[in-house]
Amino acid sequence: MSDSCQRDRPITGHAEGMSRDFRFGVVGESIRSGTGLAETARRAEELGYDVLTLRDHFVTEPFGDQLAPMVALASAASVTSTLRLGTMVLSNDFRHPVMLAKEAATLDHLSGGRFELGIGAGWLREEYEAAGMPFDRAGTRVGRLEESLRILRSLLGGGKTAFEGEHYRIDGLTVFPRPGRRPPLVVGAGSRRMLGIAGRHADTVGILPRALPEGAISDEISERLPDTIARKVGWVREAAEGRDVELSMMVSPTFGSDPRRAAAKVAVTRGWGTSSAEAVLGMPSQFVGPPEHIAEQMLARRDRFGFTYYQISDEDMEEFAPVIPLLTA
Template sequence: MHRNFRFGVVGESIRSGAELAATARRAEELGYDVLTLRDHFVAEPFGDQLAPMLALASAASATSALRLGTMVLSNDFRHPVMLAKEAATLDHLSGGRFELGLGAGWLREEYEAAGMPFDRPGARVGRLAESLQILRGLLGGEKTSFTGEHYAIDGLTVFPRPERRPPLVVGAGSRRMLGIAGRYADTVGILPRALPEGTISDEVSERLPDTIARKVDWVREAAGNRDVELSMMVTPTFGPDPLRAAAKVAVTRGWGTSSTELVLGMPSQFVGPPEHVADQMLARRDRFGFTYYQVPDAAMEAFAPVIPLLAS
Protein backbone atom coordinates (compact mmCIF):
# COMPACT_ATOMS: atom_id res chain seq x y z
CA MET A 1 0.00 0.00 0.00
CA HIS A 2 1.63 3.25 -1.15
CA ARG A 3 1.52 6.54 0.70
CA ASN A 4 -0.11 9.46 -1.09
CA PHE A 5 2.20 12.05 -2.61
CA ARG A 6 2.95 15.32 -0.82
CA PHE A 7 4.60 18.38 -2.31
CA GLY A 8 6.46 21.20 -0.60
CA VAL A 9 7.98 24.56 -1.48
CA VAL A 10 11.32 25.60 0.02
CA GLY A 11 11.08 29.37 0.50
CA GLU A 12 14.78 30.01 -0.01
CA SER A 13 14.51 33.31 -1.92
CA ILE A 14 12.12 35.03 0.53
CA ARG A 15 13.69 38.21 1.92
CA SER A 16 10.72 40.13 3.39
CA GLY A 17 7.47 39.68 5.26
CA ALA A 18 5.48 40.66 2.18
CA GLU A 19 7.27 38.04 0.06
CA LEU A 20 6.73 35.46 2.78
CA ALA A 21 2.97 36.02 2.92
CA ALA A 22 2.65 36.10 -0.87
CA THR A 23 4.66 32.89 -1.34
CA ALA A 24 2.74 31.07 1.39
CA ARG A 25 -0.64 32.08 -0.03
CA ARG A 26 0.41 31.21 -3.59
CA ALA A 27 1.78 27.82 -2.52
CA GLU A 28 -1.56 27.06 -0.86
CA GLU A 29 -3.48 28.20 -3.98
CA LEU A 30 -1.39 25.98 -6.23
CA GLY A 31 -2.08 22.88 -4.14
CA TYR A 32 1.24 22.48 -2.34
CA ASP A 33 1.05 20.76 1.05
CA VAL A 34 3.96 22.37 2.89
CA LEU A 35 6.08 25.54 2.97
CA THR A 36 9.51 25.02 4.48
CA LEU A 37 12.26 27.50 5.36
CA ARG A 38 15.99 27.02 5.66
CA ASP A 39 18.10 27.84 8.72
CA HIS A 40 21.17 29.95 7.92
CA PHE A 41 22.55 33.22 9.24
CA VAL A 42 25.13 33.71 6.49
CA ALA A 43 24.18 34.67 2.94
CA GLU A 44 25.71 31.58 1.35
CA PRO A 45 24.68 29.19 -0.06
CA PHE A 46 21.05 30.28 -0.62
CA GLY A 47 21.05 34.03 0.02
CA ASP A 48 19.96 35.77 3.22
CA GLN A 49 17.21 33.97 5.15
CA LEU A 50 14.55 35.10 7.61
CA ALA A 51 14.65 33.37 11.01
CA PRO A 52 12.61 30.24 10.25
CA MET A 53 10.53 29.73 13.39
CA LEU A 54 9.37 33.36 13.61
CA ALA A 55 8.76 33.54 9.87
CA LEU A 56 6.68 30.36 9.90
CA ALA A 57 4.48 31.76 12.66
CA SER A 58 3.78 34.70 10.36
CA ALA A 59 3.13 32.38 7.39
CA ALA A 60 0.66 30.44 9.54
CA SER A 61 -1.46 33.55 9.99
CA ALA A 62 -1.48 34.15 6.21
CA THR A 63 -2.75 30.64 5.36
CA SER A 64 -5.35 28.16 6.57
CA ALA A 65 -4.37 24.65 5.40
CA LEU A 66 -0.73 24.87 4.33
CA ARG A 67 1.61 22.93 6.59
CA LEU A 68 4.78 24.71 7.77
CA GLY A 69 8.19 23.24 8.32
CA THR A 70 11.91 23.78 8.74
CA MET A 71 14.25 22.26 6.15
CA VAL A 72 16.25 21.85 8.25
CA LEU A 73 17.27 23.53 11.49
CA SER A 74 20.87 23.06 12.57
CA ASN A 75 20.71 21.20 15.87
CA ASP A 76 23.77 23.04 17.19
CA PHE A 77 22.06 26.44 16.97
CA ARG A 78 19.40 25.66 19.63
CA HIS A 79 19.23 23.63 22.82
CA PRO A 80 16.57 20.90 22.39
CA VAL A 81 14.52 22.14 25.37
CA MET A 82 14.30 25.66 23.89
CA LEU A 83 13.56 24.17 20.47
CA ALA A 84 10.77 21.99 21.92
CA LYS A 85 9.21 25.08 23.53
CA GLU A 86 9.31 27.01 20.26
CA ALA A 87 8.06 24.04 18.24
CA ALA A 88 5.16 23.39 20.61
CA THR A 89 4.20 27.08 20.51
CA LEU A 90 4.41 27.25 16.72
CA ASP A 91 2.39 24.05 16.39
CA HIS A 92 -0.26 25.57 18.67
CA LEU A 93 -0.35 28.92 16.86
CA SER A 94 -0.69 27.20 13.48
CA GLY A 95 -3.47 24.86 14.54
CA GLY A 96 -1.29 21.75 14.44
CA ARG A 97 0.31 22.47 11.04
CA PHE A 98 4.00 22.46 12.05
CA GLU A 99 6.65 19.91 10.97
CA LEU A 100 10.02 20.08 12.71
CA GLY A 101 12.96 19.41 10.39
CA LEU A 102 16.35 19.00 12.06
CA GLY A 103 19.87 18.19 10.91
CA ALA A 104 23.35 17.92 12.43
CA GLY A 105 24.67 21.16 10.87
CA TRP A 106 27.17 21.02 8.01
CA LEU A 107 28.30 24.48 6.83
CA ARG A 108 31.70 25.06 8.43
CA GLU A 109 32.04 28.71 7.34
CA GLU A 110 28.76 29.55 9.08
CA TYR A 111 29.95 28.12 12.41
CA GLU A 112 33.27 29.93 12.06
CA ALA A 113 31.63 33.27 11.18
CA ALA A 114 29.53 33.00 14.35
CA GLY A 115 32.47 31.93 16.53
CA MET A 116 30.86 28.53 17.17
CA PRO A 117 33.04 25.40 17.35
CA PHE A 118 32.59 23.19 14.28
CA ASP A 119 33.08 19.87 16.01
CA ARG A 120 34.02 16.65 14.26
CA PRO A 121 31.09 14.94 12.48
CA GLY A 122 30.74 12.25 15.15
CA ALA A 123 30.09 14.82 17.90
CA ARG A 124 27.58 16.84 15.84
CA VAL A 125 25.72 13.69 14.80
CA GLY A 126 25.77 12.37 18.37
CA ARG A 127 24.19 15.59 19.63
CA LEU A 128 21.49 15.33 16.97
CA ALA A 129 20.62 11.76 17.99
CA GLU A 130 20.19 12.86 21.61
CA SER A 131 18.15 15.93 20.61
CA LEU A 132 15.74 13.81 18.60
CA GLN A 133 15.09 11.54 21.58
CA ILE A 134 14.46 14.55 23.84
CA LEU A 135 12.18 16.19 21.26
CA ARG A 136 10.15 13.01 20.74
CA GLY A 137 9.51 12.89 24.48
CA LEU A 138 8.74 16.56 25.09
CA LEU A 139 6.63 17.08 21.95
CA GLY A 140 4.86 13.80 22.62
CA GLY A 141 3.52 15.36 25.82
CA GLU A 142 5.64 13.20 28.11
CA LYS A 143 7.39 14.21 31.31
CA THR A 144 10.90 13.78 29.98
CA SER A 145 14.13 12.80 31.67
CA PHE A 146 17.23 12.05 29.64
CA THR A 147 20.91 11.65 30.40
CA GLY A 148 23.34 11.45 27.51
CA GLU A 149 26.84 12.48 26.56
CA HIS A 150 25.70 15.94 25.44
CA TYR A 151 22.38 16.74 27.20
CA ALA A 152 20.78 16.00 30.56
CA ILE A 153 17.03 16.68 31.03
CA ASP A 154 15.40 16.14 34.42
CA GLY A 155 11.62 15.71 34.50
CA LEU A 156 10.58 18.46 32.06
CA THR A 157 7.31 18.85 30.21
CA VAL A 158 6.54 21.30 27.42
CA PHE A 159 3.74 23.88 27.22
CA PRO A 160 1.59 24.20 25.20
CA ARG A 161 1.22 20.44 25.00
CA PRO A 162 0.71 19.41 21.34
CA GLU A 163 -2.55 17.58 20.61
CA ARG A 164 -0.44 15.22 18.52
CA ARG A 165 3.33 15.21 18.29
CA PRO A 166 4.48 17.36 15.35
CA PRO A 167 6.21 15.19 12.73
CA LEU A 168 9.99 15.10 12.99
CA VAL A 169 11.87 15.41 9.71
CA VAL A 170 15.58 14.63 9.37
CA GLY A 171 17.73 15.21 6.31
CA ALA A 172 20.56 12.66 6.06
CA GLY A 173 23.20 11.45 3.63
CA SER A 174 25.68 9.24 5.50
CA ARG A 175 25.04 5.75 6.85
CA ARG A 176 25.10 6.75 10.53
CA MET A 177 22.83 9.77 9.93
CA LEU A 178 20.39 7.70 7.86
CA GLY A 179 20.23 5.13 10.67
CA ILE A 180 19.49 7.83 13.26
CA ALA A 181 16.85 9.33 10.97
CA GLY A 182 15.27 5.90 10.47
CA ARG A 183 15.09 5.33 14.23
CA TYR A 184 13.69 8.68 15.34
CA ALA A 185 12.20 10.65 12.40
CA ASP A 186 8.75 10.45 10.82
CA THR A 187 10.07 11.77 7.50
CA VAL A 188 13.58 11.19 6.18
CA GLY A 189 15.02 13.43 3.48
CA ILE A 190 17.63 11.49 1.49
CA LEU A 191 20.60 13.75 0.69
CA PRO A 192 24.10 13.53 -0.75
CA ARG A 193 26.49 13.04 2.14
CA ALA A 194 27.98 15.99 4.00
CA LEU A 195 31.78 16.10 3.86
CA PRO A 196 33.96 16.49 7.00
CA GLU A 197 35.41 19.77 5.71
CA GLY A 198 31.96 21.38 5.87
CA THR A 199 30.42 21.09 2.40
CA ILE A 200 27.97 18.77 0.62
CA SER A 201 29.31 16.16 -1.82
CA ASP A 202 28.79 16.98 -5.50
CA GLU A 203 29.87 13.52 -6.69
CA VAL A 204 27.72 11.96 -9.42
CA SER A 205 27.92 8.62 -7.56
CA GLU A 206 26.00 10.10 -4.59
CA ARG A 207 23.02 10.63 -6.90
CA LEU A 208 22.87 7.31 -8.78
CA PRO A 209 20.00 4.82 -8.32
CA ASP A 210 22.05 2.11 -6.59
CA THR A 211 23.39 4.63 -4.05
CA ILE A 212 19.90 5.97 -3.33
CA ALA A 213 18.50 2.43 -3.01
CA ARG A 214 21.25 1.60 -0.50
CA LYS A 215 20.46 4.73 1.53
CA VAL A 216 16.75 3.87 1.55
CA ASP A 217 17.60 0.36 2.77
CA TRP A 218 19.62 1.82 5.68
CA VAL A 219 16.65 3.95 6.69
CA ARG A 220 14.19 1.05 6.52
CA GLU A 221 16.54 -1.26 8.41
CA ALA A 222 16.79 1.27 11.25
CA ALA A 223 13.06 2.07 11.21
CA GLY A 224 12.07 -1.57 11.73
CA ASN A 225 8.28 -1.81 11.62
CA ARG A 226 7.74 1.98 11.72
CA ASP A 227 6.32 3.46 8.49
CA VAL A 228 8.70 6.30 7.57
CA GLU A 229 7.93 8.84 4.83
CA LEU A 230 10.77 9.27 2.31
CA SER A 231 11.48 12.73 0.97
CA MET A 232 13.77 14.42 -1.52
CA MET A 233 14.49 17.99 -2.56
CA VAL A 234 14.44 18.33 -6.34
CA THR A 235 14.81 21.02 -9.00
CA PRO A 236 12.93 19.78 -12.10
CA THR A 237 14.04 20.84 -15.57
CA PHE A 238 11.02 21.21 -17.84
CA GLY A 239 11.00 20.98 -21.61
CA PRO A 240 9.30 18.95 -24.36
CA ASP A 241 12.27 16.59 -24.79
CA PRO A 242 13.49 14.69 -21.67
CA LEU A 243 16.85 13.85 -23.29
CA ARG A 244 17.59 17.47 -24.11
CA ALA A 245 16.50 18.59 -20.62
CA ALA A 246 18.78 15.94 -19.07
CA ALA A 247 21.73 17.14 -21.18
CA LYS A 248 21.11 20.67 -19.94
CA VAL A 249 21.24 19.46 -16.32
CA ALA A 250 24.43 17.48 -16.95
CA VAL A 251 26.19 20.53 -18.39
CA THR A 252 24.84 22.98 -15.77
CA ARG A 253 26.00 20.74 -12.91
CA GLY A 254 29.47 20.36 -14.44
CA TRP A 255 29.08 16.63 -15.07
CA GLY A 256 29.38 16.98 -18.87
CA THR A 257 27.07 15.83 -21.67
CA SER A 258 28.48 12.29 -21.36
CA SER A 259 26.46 12.08 -18.10
CA THR A 260 23.11 12.74 -19.84
CA GLU A 261 21.95 9.12 -19.56
CA LEU A 262 23.00 9.04 -15.89
CA VAL A 263 20.93 12.18 -15.21
CA LEU A 264 17.86 10.52 -16.78
CA GLY A 265 18.09 7.76 -14.17
CA MET A 266 18.99 9.87 -11.12
CA PRO A 267 16.20 9.65 -8.50
CA SER A 268 16.75 13.34 -7.65
CA GLN A 269 16.44 14.55 -11.27
CA PHE A 270 13.14 15.11 -13.05
CA VAL A 271 13.29 16.24 -16.66
CA GLY A 272 10.85 16.73 -19.53
CA PRO A 273 7.19 17.84 -19.68
CA PRO A 274 4.98 17.68 -16.54
CA GLU A 275 3.34 14.40 -17.63
CA HIS A 276 6.76 12.75 -17.94
CA VAL A 277 7.83 14.10 -14.54
CA ALA A 278 4.64 12.67 -12.98
CA ASP A 279 5.35 9.27 -14.58
CA GLN A 280 8.92 9.38 -13.22
CA MET A 281 7.57 10.11 -9.73
CA LEU A 282 5.17 7.17 -9.89
CA ALA A 283 7.96 4.85 -11.05
CA ARG A 284 10.30 6.04 -8.30
CA ARG A 285 7.61 5.64 -5.67
CA ASP A 286 7.33 2.00 -6.79
CA ARG A 287 11.09 1.45 -6.81
CA PHE A 288 12.35 3.51 -3.86
CA GLY A 289 9.27 4.64 -1.90
CA PHE A 290 9.64 8.42 -2.32
CA THR A 291 6.32 10.22 -1.83
CA TYR A 292 7.26 13.71 -0.54
CA TYR A 293 9.03 16.07 -2.93
CA GLN A 294 10.10 19.64 -2.28
CA VAL A 295 11.00 22.20 -4.92
CA PRO A 296 12.67 25.62 -4.48
CA ASP A 297 10.29 28.58 -4.58
CA ALA A 298 11.89 29.65 -7.89
CA ALA A 299 10.39 26.45 -9.42
CA MET A 300 7.03 26.69 -7.60
CA GLU A 301 4.97 27.93 -10.57
CA ALA A 302 6.66 25.70 -13.17
CA PHE A 303 6.21 22.55 -11.05
CA ALA A 304 2.57 23.23 -10.11
CA PRO A 305 1.04 21.41 -13.15
CA VAL A 306 2.59 18.16 -11.89
CA ILE A 307 0.58 18.25 -8.64
CA PRO A 308 -2.91 17.52 -10.03
CA LEU A 309 -1.47 14.68 -12.11
CA LEU A 310 -0.53 12.88 -8.88
CA ALA A 311 -3.41 13.94 -6.64
CA SER A 312 -4.97 10.89 -5.00
Protein backbone atom coordinates in the same frame (compact mmCIF):
# COMPACT_ATOMS: atom_id res chain seq x y z
CA MET B 1 22.56 6.40 29.51
CA SER B 2 18.89 6.32 30.46
CA ASP B 3 15.75 8.21 29.53
CA SER B 4 11.99 8.07 29.78
CA CYS B 5 11.38 9.00 26.14
CA GLN B 6 8.33 7.25 24.71
CA ARG B 7 8.75 4.30 22.34
CA ASP B 8 8.84 5.36 18.69
CA ARG B 9 5.59 4.86 16.82
CA PRO B 10 4.21 6.07 13.50
CA ILE B 11 1.78 8.97 13.71
CA THR B 12 0.59 9.05 10.08
CA GLY B 13 0.62 6.97 6.93
CA HIS B 14 -0.82 3.87 5.38
CA ALA B 15 -0.67 0.33 6.61
CA GLU B 16 2.50 -1.67 6.17
CA GLY B 17 3.21 -2.47 2.53
CA MET B 18 0.84 0.14 1.06
CA SER B 19 1.99 3.18 -0.91
CA ARG B 20 1.68 6.60 0.68
CA ASP B 21 -0.02 9.46 -1.12
CA PHE B 22 2.20 12.11 -2.64
CA ARG B 23 2.96 15.38 -0.88
CA PHE B 24 4.66 18.42 -2.34
CA GLY B 25 6.56 21.16 -0.57
CA VAL B 26 8.00 24.54 -1.47
CA VAL B 27 11.35 25.62 -0.04
CA GLY B 28 11.28 29.40 0.41
CA GLU B 29 14.79 30.10 -0.86
CA SER B 30 14.17 33.51 -2.43
CA ILE B 31 12.02 35.01 0.35
CA ARG B 32 13.66 38.17 1.68
CA SER B 33 10.77 40.15 3.22
CA GLY B 34 7.53 39.82 5.13
CA THR B 35 5.57 40.76 2.03
CA GLY B 36 7.40 38.14 -0.03
CA LEU B 37 6.80 35.54 2.66
CA ALA B 38 3.06 36.18 2.76
CA GLU B 39 2.76 36.19 -1.03
CA THR B 40 4.71 32.94 -1.41
CA ALA B 41 2.78 31.20 1.36
CA ARG B 42 -0.61 32.18 -0.04
CA ARG B 43 0.39 31.28 -3.59
CA ALA B 44 1.77 27.89 -2.55
CA GLU B 45 -1.53 27.12 -0.84
CA GLU B 46 -3.51 28.23 -3.90
CA LEU B 47 -1.42 26.03 -6.20
CA GLY B 48 -2.04 22.91 -4.11
CA TYR B 49 1.30 22.54 -2.35
CA ASP B 50 1.13 20.84 1.03
CA VAL B 51 4.04 22.42 2.88
CA LEU B 52 6.14 25.59 2.94
CA THR B 53 9.59 25.07 4.44
CA LEU B 54 12.38 27.49 5.30
CA ARG B 55 16.10 26.90 5.67
CA ASP B 56 18.15 27.71 8.78
CA HIS B 57 21.22 29.77 7.91
CA PHE B 58 22.67 33.11 8.97
CA VAL B 59 25.25 33.48 6.21
CA THR B 60 24.39 34.46 2.66
CA GLU B 61 26.02 31.59 0.82
CA PRO B 62 25.09 29.10 -0.53
CA PHE B 63 21.33 29.78 -0.47
CA GLY B 64 21.03 33.55 -0.18
CA ASP B 65 19.94 35.60 2.82
CA GLN B 66 17.30 33.87 4.95
CA LEU B 67 14.64 35.00 7.41
CA ALA B 68 14.76 33.35 10.84
CA PRO B 69 12.67 30.22 10.16
CA MET B 70 10.61 29.78 13.32
CA VAL B 71 9.50 33.42 13.49
CA ALA B 72 8.86 33.58 9.75
CA LEU B 73 6.79 30.38 9.78
CA ALA B 74 4.59 31.79 12.54
CA SER B 75 3.91 34.75 10.27
CA ALA B 76 3.18 32.43 7.32
CA ALA B 77 0.72 30.49 9.48
CA SER B 78 -1.28 33.68 10.07
CA VAL B 79 -1.95 34.21 6.34
CA THR B 80 -2.78 30.59 5.42
CA SER B 81 -5.29 28.00 6.63
CA THR B 82 -4.33 24.57 5.26
CA LEU B 83 -0.66 24.93 4.28
CA ARG B 84 1.67 23.06 6.60
CA LEU B 85 4.83 24.83 7.80
CA GLY B 86 8.22 23.21 8.24
CA THR B 87 11.94 23.74 8.71
CA MET B 88 14.35 22.46 6.04
CA VAL B 89 16.26 21.81 8.29
CA LEU B 90 17.28 23.40 11.59
CA SER B 91 20.86 22.94 12.72
CA ASN B 92 20.75 21.10 16.01
CA ASP B 93 23.81 22.96 17.28
CA PHE B 94 22.08 26.34 17.05
CA ARG B 95 19.43 25.55 19.70
CA HIS B 96 19.20 23.54 22.91
CA PRO B 97 16.52 20.82 22.46
CA VAL B 98 14.48 22.10 25.42
CA MET B 99 14.27 25.59 23.94
CA LEU B 100 13.54 24.12 20.52
CA ALA B 101 10.76 21.94 21.92
CA LYS B 102 9.18 25.02 23.51
CA GLU B 103 9.34 26.96 20.24
CA ALA B 104 8.05 23.99 18.22
CA ALA B 105 5.15 23.38 20.59
CA THR B 106 4.20 27.05 20.47
CA LEU B 107 4.41 27.26 16.69
CA ASP B 108 2.39 24.06 16.34
CA HIS B 109 -0.25 25.53 18.67
CA LEU B 110 -0.40 28.90 16.89
CA SER B 111 -0.68 27.23 13.47
CA GLY B 112 -3.47 24.87 14.50
CA GLY B 113 -1.28 21.76 14.40
CA ARG B 114 0.34 22.50 11.03
CA PHE B 115 4.02 22.50 12.03
CA GLU B 116 6.64 19.93 10.96
CA LEU B 117 9.99 20.06 12.75
CA GLY B 118 12.91 19.38 10.42
CA ILE B 119 16.33 19.08 12.03
CA GLY B 120 19.84 17.97 11.10
CA ALA B 121 23.33 17.79 12.57
CA GLY B 122 24.65 20.97 10.92
CA TRP B 123 27.23 20.86 8.12
CA LEU B 124 28.33 24.31 6.92
CA ARG B 125 31.73 24.92 8.53
CA GLU B 126 31.97 28.49 7.22
CA GLU B 127 28.76 29.38 9.06
CA TYR B 128 29.98 28.00 12.39
CA GLU B 129 33.30 29.81 12.06
CA ALA B 130 31.66 33.13 11.12
CA ALA B 131 29.50 32.89 14.25
CA GLY B 132 32.43 31.89 16.48
CA MET B 133 30.86 28.50 17.15
CA PRO B 134 32.98 25.34 17.40
CA PHE B 135 32.58 23.07 14.39
CA ASP B 136 33.07 19.75 16.16
CA ARG B 137 33.95 16.58 14.31
CA ALA B 138 31.07 14.87 12.56
CA GLY B 139 30.76 12.08 15.13
CA THR B 140 30.21 14.59 17.93
CA ARG B 141 27.66 16.65 16.02
CA VAL B 142 25.76 13.54 14.96
CA GLY B 143 25.81 12.17 18.52
CA ARG B 144 24.30 15.42 19.80
CA LEU B 145 21.59 15.24 17.18
CA GLU B 146 20.57 11.73 18.17
CA GLU B 147 20.25 12.72 21.82
CA SER B 148 18.29 15.81 20.81
CA LEU B 149 15.86 13.75 18.74
CA ARG B 150 15.13 11.47 21.68
CA ILE B 151 14.47 14.48 23.90
CA LEU B 152 12.28 16.20 21.31
CA ARG B 153 10.19 13.07 20.72
CA SER B 154 9.48 12.82 24.42
CA LEU B 155 8.82 16.49 25.16
CA LEU B 156 6.66 17.05 22.06
CA GLY B 157 4.86 13.78 22.74
CA GLY B 158 3.59 15.30 25.97
CA GLY B 159 5.70 13.17 28.28
CA LYS B 160 7.52 14.21 31.42
CA THR B 161 11.07 13.84 30.25
CA ALA B 162 14.15 12.70 32.10
CA PHE B 163 17.28 12.15 30.06
CA GLU B 164 20.97 11.80 30.79
CA GLY B 165 23.41 11.45 27.92
CA GLU B 166 26.84 12.57 26.87
CA HIS B 167 25.66 15.96 25.64
CA TYR B 168 22.35 16.76 27.37
CA ARG B 169 20.76 16.22 30.77
CA ILE B 170 17.04 16.79 31.31
CA ASP B 171 15.45 16.35 34.74
CA GLY B 172 11.69 15.87 34.68
CA LEU B 173 10.57 18.57 32.22
CA THR B 174 7.32 18.88 30.30
CA VAL B 175 6.55 21.30 27.48
CA PHE B 176 3.76 23.89 27.23
CA PRO B 177 1.61 24.24 25.22
CA ARG B 178 1.16 20.50 25.01
CA PRO B 179 0.64 19.47 21.36
CA GLY B 180 -2.61 17.75 20.50
CA ARG B 181 -0.39 15.25 18.75
CA ARG B 182 3.38 15.27 18.41
CA PRO B 183 4.49 17.39 15.44
CA PRO B 184 6.17 15.21 12.82
CA LEU B 185 9.95 15.07 13.02
CA VAL B 186 11.85 15.41 9.74
CA VAL B 187 15.55 14.55 9.51
CA GLY B 188 17.78 15.23 6.53
CA ALA B 189 20.59 12.68 6.17
CA GLY B 190 23.21 11.46 3.72
CA SER B 191 25.67 9.22 5.58
CA ARG B 192 25.01 5.70 6.83
CA ARG B 193 25.08 6.66 10.51
CA MET B 194 22.81 9.66 9.97
CA LEU B 195 20.37 7.65 7.88
CA GLY B 196 20.22 5.03 10.61
CA ILE B 197 19.46 7.67 13.25
CA ALA B 198 16.80 9.17 10.99
CA GLY B 199 15.26 5.74 10.43
CA ARG B 200 15.03 5.14 14.17
CA HIS B 201 13.67 8.52 15.26
CA ALA B 202 12.13 10.50 12.36
CA ASP B 203 8.69 10.42 10.81
CA THR B 204 10.05 11.77 7.53
CA VAL B 205 13.58 11.20 6.22
CA GLY B 206 15.06 13.50 3.60
CA ILE B 207 17.65 11.58 1.55
CA LEU B 208 20.64 13.81 0.80
CA PRO B 209 24.13 13.60 -0.68
CA ARG B 210 26.64 13.02 2.11
CA ALA B 211 28.18 15.91 4.03
CA LEU B 212 31.95 16.21 3.73
CA PRO B 213 34.36 16.62 6.68
CA GLU B 214 35.51 20.02 5.43
CA GLY B 215 31.98 21.41 5.83
CA ALA B 216 30.30 21.09 2.43
CA ILE B 217 27.83 18.81 0.65
CA SER B 218 29.24 16.33 -1.86
CA ASP B 219 28.68 17.20 -5.51
CA GLU B 220 29.83 13.77 -6.70
CA ILE B 221 27.60 12.31 -9.37
CA SER B 222 27.82 8.91 -7.64
CA GLU B 223 25.90 10.34 -4.66
CA ARG B 224 22.92 10.91 -6.93
CA LEU B 225 22.77 7.64 -8.87
CA PRO B 226 19.95 5.10 -8.40
CA ASP B 227 22.05 2.38 -6.76
CA THR B 228 23.37 4.83 -4.17
CA ILE B 229 19.90 6.14 -3.38
CA ALA B 230 18.52 2.59 -3.12
CA ARG B 231 21.30 1.72 -0.68
CA LYS B 232 20.51 4.78 1.44
CA VAL B 233 16.80 3.97 1.46
CA GLY B 234 17.72 0.46 2.57
CA TRP B 235 19.66 1.81 5.54
CA VAL B 236 16.64 3.87 6.58
CA ARG B 237 14.25 0.92 6.28
CA GLU B 238 16.60 -1.36 8.19
CA ALA B 239 16.88 1.11 11.07
CA ALA B 240 13.13 1.85 11.08
CA GLU B 241 12.37 -1.82 11.85
CA GLY B 242 8.88 -1.72 10.34
CA ARG B 243 7.91 1.81 11.34
CA ASP B 244 6.10 3.64 8.54
CA VAL B 245 8.66 6.31 7.57
CA GLU B 246 7.93 8.85 4.85
CA LEU B 247 10.78 9.36 2.35
CA SER B 248 11.50 12.83 1.03
CA MET B 249 13.86 14.47 -1.43
CA MET B 250 14.61 17.98 -2.65
CA VAL B 251 14.39 17.80 -6.43
CA SER B 252 15.34 19.90 -9.42
CA PRO B 253 12.75 19.87 -12.23
CA THR B 254 13.87 20.81 -15.74
CA PHE B 255 10.97 21.24 -18.14
CA GLY B 256 11.06 20.75 -21.88
CA SER B 257 9.38 18.69 -24.58
CA ASP B 258 12.48 16.50 -25.06
CA PRO B 259 13.61 14.75 -21.81
CA ARG B 260 17.01 13.79 -23.23
CA ARG B 261 17.80 17.31 -24.32
CA ALA B 262 16.71 18.61 -20.91
CA ALA B 263 18.93 15.99 -19.21
CA ALA B 264 21.92 17.07 -21.29
CA LYS B 265 21.34 20.66 -20.22
CA VAL B 266 21.35 19.60 -16.56
CA ALA B 267 24.53 17.57 -17.02
CA VAL B 268 26.38 20.52 -18.53
CA THR B 269 25.05 23.02 -15.98
CA ARG B 270 26.15 20.83 -13.06
CA GLY B 271 29.61 20.29 -14.55
CA TRP B 272 29.13 16.56 -15.15
CA GLY B 273 29.53 16.82 -18.93
CA THR B 274 27.17 15.92 -21.78
CA SER B 275 28.20 12.27 -21.52
CA SER B 276 26.35 12.16 -18.18
CA ALA B 277 22.96 12.97 -19.73
CA GLU B 278 21.84 9.34 -19.56
CA ALA B 279 22.82 9.21 -15.88
CA VAL B 280 20.80 12.37 -15.20
CA LEU B 281 17.69 10.72 -16.68
CA GLY B 282 17.89 8.03 -14.00
CA MET B 283 18.77 10.22 -11.03
CA PRO B 284 16.02 10.10 -8.38
CA SER B 285 16.60 13.80 -7.63
CA GLN B 286 16.31 14.95 -11.25
CA PHE B 287 13.04 15.22 -13.14
CA VAL B 288 13.17 16.27 -16.79
CA GLY B 289 10.63 16.68 -19.56
CA PRO B 290 7.00 17.86 -19.72
CA PRO B 291 4.73 17.65 -16.62
CA GLU B 292 3.13 14.36 -17.71
CA HIS B 293 6.53 12.72 -18.07
CA ILE B 294 7.66 14.03 -14.67
CA ALA B 295 4.49 12.63 -13.06
CA GLU B 296 5.22 9.22 -14.62
CA GLN B 297 8.79 9.39 -13.28
CA MET B 298 7.51 10.14 -9.79
CA LEU B 299 5.12 7.21 -9.86
CA ALA B 300 7.90 4.89 -11.01
CA ARG B 301 10.26 6.14 -8.31
CA ARG B 302 7.62 5.73 -5.64
CA ASP B 303 7.37 2.10 -6.70
CA ARG B 304 11.14 1.60 -6.81
CA PHE B 305 12.42 3.68 -3.88
CA GLY B 306 9.37 4.73 -1.86
CA PHE B 307 9.66 8.51 -2.30
CA THR B 308 6.35 10.31 -1.81
CA TYR B 309 7.26 13.75 -0.46
CA TYR B 310 9.03 16.03 -2.93
CA GLN B 311 10.27 19.54 -2.26
CA ILE B 312 11.14 22.13 -4.88
CA SER B 313 12.56 25.65 -4.72
CA ASP B 314 10.09 28.51 -4.67
CA GLU B 315 11.72 29.67 -7.91
CA ASP B 316 10.25 26.55 -9.58
CA MET B 317 6.90 26.74 -7.76
CA GLU B 318 4.78 28.05 -10.63
CA GLU B 319 6.33 25.92 -13.36
CA PHE B 320 6.11 22.72 -11.31
CA ALA B 321 2.50 23.28 -10.20
CA PRO B 322 0.87 21.44 -13.18
CA VAL B 323 2.50 18.21 -11.96
CA ILE B 324 0.59 18.26 -8.67
CA PRO B 325 -2.96 17.49 -9.92
CA LEU B 326 -1.58 14.68 -12.06
CA LEU B 327 -0.57 12.85 -8.88
CA THR B 328 -3.07 14.03 -6.27
CA ALA B 329 -6.41 14.09 -8.08
